[in-house]
Amino acid sequence: MSRIDPVEPPMPFSEPVLALSTEMLGRLMPMFLWLDARGRIRGMGPTLARIVGPGAAGGDFARHFTLRRARGVEQSREAAFSGRRLGLTLVRYPMFNLRGLAVPLGPGEQADVLVNLSFGIQLSEAVRYFGLTEADFAASDLAMEFLFLAEAKAAVLGELTALTGRLQLAKAEAETEAQLDPLTGLANRRAFDAAMSHAIKSAARGRRNFALLHLDLDYFKQVNDTLGHAAGDTMLVRAAHVLRDEVRRGDLVARLGGDEFIILLRGPVERGMIESMAERLIARIEEPVSLDGVDCRISASIGVSIALECRPILAEELMAEADAALYQSKRAGRGRWTIAPLRFAPRPQA
Structure with a gap:
């Protein structure tokens, strides 16, 4: 009889630890926010830092941001930053709302939290207000492409509206001329x-x-x-x-x-x-x-x-x-x- 050798069980898989510098993280996520367990700001992406202003690093989260909502959470602020979708408002610019996703960087309530933010539907207003350019967004971010499309659409619609206006005016003038005697200017x-x-x-x-x-x-x-x-x-x-x-x-x-x-x-x-x-x-x-x-x-x-x-x-x-x-x-x-x-x-x- 043939013999079947037993298959040895696989070695347990361990996830690799990925280490990123703040600069590298900023290139990937220019709008990231890094918070410690006490709600202090440990770091920010370059675009967010420029918007929030100097001196924010090391400061308290509540000094620069207002937590509007944390989907599915009605508890403390710390509980809100545990893998939830967030809605924030800039204290310095309350007319702008930010949306983002909070991800804990380790187990337990004492872990730091990384939040990736965006302007959502207020993107075009934010770009104009803060003077943002393509360099202020990640290379893989489609935000600017969508913005360019929206602006192109607005430009096309504006031109079509102007063209429609000119056509309507020309039509009205043609209709008026069609009812006038060319020599005397009287009605025909x-x-x-x-x-x-x-x-x-x-x-x-x-x-x-x-x-x-x-x-x-x-x-x-x-x-x-x-x-x-x-x-x-x-x-x-x-x-x-x-x-x-x-x-x-x-x-x-x-x-x-x-x-x-x-x-x-x-x-x-x-x-x-x-x-x-x-x-x-x-x-x-x-x-x-x-x-x-x-x-x-x-x-x-x-x-x-x-x-x-x-x-x-x-x-x-x-x-x-x-x-x-x-x-x-x-x-x-x-x-x-x-x-x-x-x-x-x-x-x-x-």
Whole structure:
């Protein structure tokens, strides 16, 4: 029979003793805190020492730190430093909280304690406040990488916010320009249609009536054909200035195209006020303008349509009434105003 030799039991394993100098420990853990059994500070990492200030070594723990919490411990301070997660506050800088893990360096309550600390979620504030750099952290510590990522994210978000703001401003400017006549700066047809729709809805709710003044320049073609388009543009811009100057703040003046303008008089409106405005508009537009030594004279014909509260309001109907009244003024001799349904104002005698 074969013989099996017995296996000798292994030798008992003894853990090696690791000796580190304070300098070496500081390179590994720049925020370490070394306490003896009586709570005196025996050493600190270089970063923590710079933050706490000179003269801390050999001093009492409570002079420089406040123990806020020791997870799972509601006993004495000494018991709190027995392998527990800690929360500390700097006495000199109470706005900063530290978190860490305490590890006893030997058996029994008389053993020294090593605590590795960090700023936790206050890292970015601490870096800025204390002027910390990458050299103040362990080479293997990812704190700075996370901080760089957070700052990069903040920078990107800031740039995106600024870009969004610029895009919104550009969009608003584009929308504004899309509703303006480029020559006169008045509202264009698109802006007028939107204002007209709003006025109709407001009147339908019984809030206020309104009126339309459809205006066309008389003798404008002769100026354009005789003196050129530049002179014609000058007369258009001047007419736009007169219209804008005569209306109220809440009214809308629009150029529909060519020498055709329209005014939306937001309510409440009265016939007497409309008649006075039409007369002033015609009188001011008829004032001569000197261009290159030549007196240019134009006039204006106006057709008025008033939205009445006693009947349904349709945009097409109001525009048709104002247009018909305008051409009635033209046929009656120009330089006059007509209020639909075709009540004419005679041209004043010269």
